[in-house]
Amino acid sequence: MLHRLNNINLYAPENHGICNILIAAGKIIAISKEPIAIDLNLLASDEDFTGKKVVPGIIDAHAHITGGGGEAGFKTKVPALNLSQYTKAGVTTVIGLLGTDDTTRNTSSVIAQVYALREEGLSAWCYTGGYHIPLSTLTDSVRKDMVHIEPIIGVGELAISDHRSSQPTFDEIARIAGDVHVAGIMTGKAGIVHFHLGDGSRKLDLIEKLLDETEIPARVLNPTHCNRNIPLFEQACELTKRGITIDVTAFPPTDSVEEYSAAESFRRYMKGKFDKEKFTISSDGGGCLPHFDEQGELLYLDYGRCTLLSDTLKELLDEGYKLEEVIAVFTSNVAKLLRLNNKGKLEVGKDADLIILDDDNKIESVMALGQWHQKNYKTIRFGGFEV
Numbered sequence: 001m002l003h004r005l006n007n008i009n010l011y012a013p014e015n016h017g018i019c020n021i022l023i024a025a026g027k028i029i030a031i032s033k034e035p036i037a038i039d040l041n042l043l044a045s046d047e048d049f050t051g052k053k054v055v056p057g058i059i060d061a062h063a064h065i066t067g068g069g070g071e072a073g074f075k076t077k078v079p080a081l082n083l084s085q086y087t088k089a090g091v092t093t094v095i096g097l098l099g100t101d102d103t104t105r106n107t108s109s110v111i112a113q114v115y116a117l118r119e120e121g122l123s124a125w126c127y128t129g130g131y132h133i134p135l136s137t138l139t140d141s142v143r144k145d146m147v148h149i150e151p152i153i154g155v156g157e158l159a160i161s162d163h164r165s166s167q168p169t170f171d172e173i174a175r176i177a178g179d180v181h182v183a184g185i186m187t188g189k190a191g192i193v194h195f196h197l198g199d200g201s202r203k204l205d206l207i208e209k210l211l212d213e214t215e216i217p218a219r220v221l222n223p224t225h226c227n228r229n230i231p232l233f234e235q236a237c238e239l240t241k242r243g244i245t246i247d248v249t250a251f252p253p254t255d256s257v258e259e260y261s262a263a264e265s266f267r268r269y270m271k272g273k274f275d276k277e278k279f280t281i282s283s284d285g286g287g288c289l290p291h292f293d294e295q296g297e298l299l300y301l302d303y304g305r306c307t308l309l310s311d312t313l314k315e316l317l318d319e320g321y322k323l324e325e326v327i328a329v330f331t332s333n334v335a336k337l338l339r340l341n342n343k344g345k346l347e348v349g350k351d352a353d354l355i356i357l358d359d360d361n362k363i364e365s366v367m368a369l370g371q372w373h374q375k376n377y378k379t380i381r382f383g384g385f386e387v
C-alpha cells in the first residue's frame with residue numbers, strides 16, 4: 001500500500017515548508033520538495049494537501065488501556081478504550097498502564113490489550129506494576145518482565161505522595177529504580193519509572209532524594225500529574241534542571257484554582273525558560289479521576305479522555321504558540337524519553353504515524369502505520385466491538 005501526500009506543509013516537528021511524502025508498508029520512504037515520481041499503478045492513494053499542515057501522530061505515554069478506576073466501588077471500573085477513542089484525538093502510539101486497581105487488573109491483561117491494539121493498527125507498549133508495592137508483575141521480577149517481555153518498557157504508574165499509594169519507603173523505590181535502569185540498559189528500552197504523584201505534601205521529595213543519594217540517572221525518574229497542584233508543578237519544573245523529564249496530565253476542565261490545566265502548565269513552563277525537551281503531556285485516558293476530601297472520602301468522579309490532548313493542542317495553537325514547539329511535547333519529546341526510535345518525528349525511515357491539521361487547528365485526518373484511521377473528520381477504521 002503506497003500513499004503519496006503532495007504539497008503538504010511538513011512539521012517534523014520542525015517546519016520544512018511544502019513537501020511531498022511517499023509512504024509504503026507503514027513507513028515514510030521519501031520526503032522531497034520536488035514531485036516524487038512513481039508508477040501510478042502502485043499508488044493506493046495520491047492526494048493533494050495544499051494549505052494543510054502535517055505533524056507526527058501523538059504518543060500518549062499514560063493511558064489506562066484496559067480501563068482504570070474502581071475507586072468508588074466496582075461499578076466505577078472504567079471500560080477499555082475503543083480504537084477510535086485514540087485515533088480521534090490523533091493518538092497513534094499509546095503506553096498502557098495500571099493505577100489504583102492493580103488487584104482485579106494485572107500486567108497480563110495490560111499486555112493482552114497491547115496486542116489487541118496492535119492487531120487493530122495502533123502502536124502500543126506498556127509498563128509493568130501499578131500504584132502499589134509489591135509490584136504487580138508478570139514474572140517474579142521487574143527486570144525479567146522488561147528483559148523477556150517485549151511490550152514492557154518500564155514500571156508505572158508507581159504511586160508516591162498519595163493516600164492511595166503503598167506508602168513506599170526510600171529503599172523500596174531505590175531498588176525498583178535501579179532494576180528498571182539496568183533492564184533499560186540491557187534491552188535498549190525506555191527503562192524508566194513513571195511515578196504517579198498525588199496531592200501529598202511530600203510532593204517530589206522522594207525523587208529529589210534519589211538524585212541526591214543514589215547513582216540512578218535522572219532520566220530514569222519520570223513523574224506524572226505534575227500539574228495537579230501548584231507547589232508540585234513548581235518543584236517539578238525545577239527538577240528538570242537536574243535532568244528529569246516531567247509529564248503533565250490533560251485533566252478534564254475544572255474550576256479549581258489549585259491545579260493548572262495542561263495548557264496552562266505549557267505556558268508557564270515555556271515562560272520559565274526550562275529545557276523544552278523535558279516536558280510532555282499525556283491523557284490519563286480511561287483512568288478514573290476521583291476528587292477526594294482531606295479524609296480520603298470521594299467527592300465526585302470523572303474519567304480521562306484522549307481527546308483532551310487534541311483539545312489542548314488546539315487551545316495552544318489558537319493562542320499563537322509555534323506549532324513545532326507545541327507538537328514536540330506530544331511527540332518527539334515523548335519518543336526521546338521512551339526510546340521509541342521510529343516514533344515522534346516525520347523523517348525517512350520512521351513509522352508513518354501522522355496527523356493532518358486544518359486551518360482551524362482541528363484534526364482532519366489521522367494515519368497510523370501507513371493506514372488512514374480518521375479521514376476528513378470521520379472515523380474509517382473501528383475497533384472490534386465498536387460497531
Ligand SMILES: [Zn+2]
Nearest residue numbers: 099157196225
Ligand atoms: Zn495516576
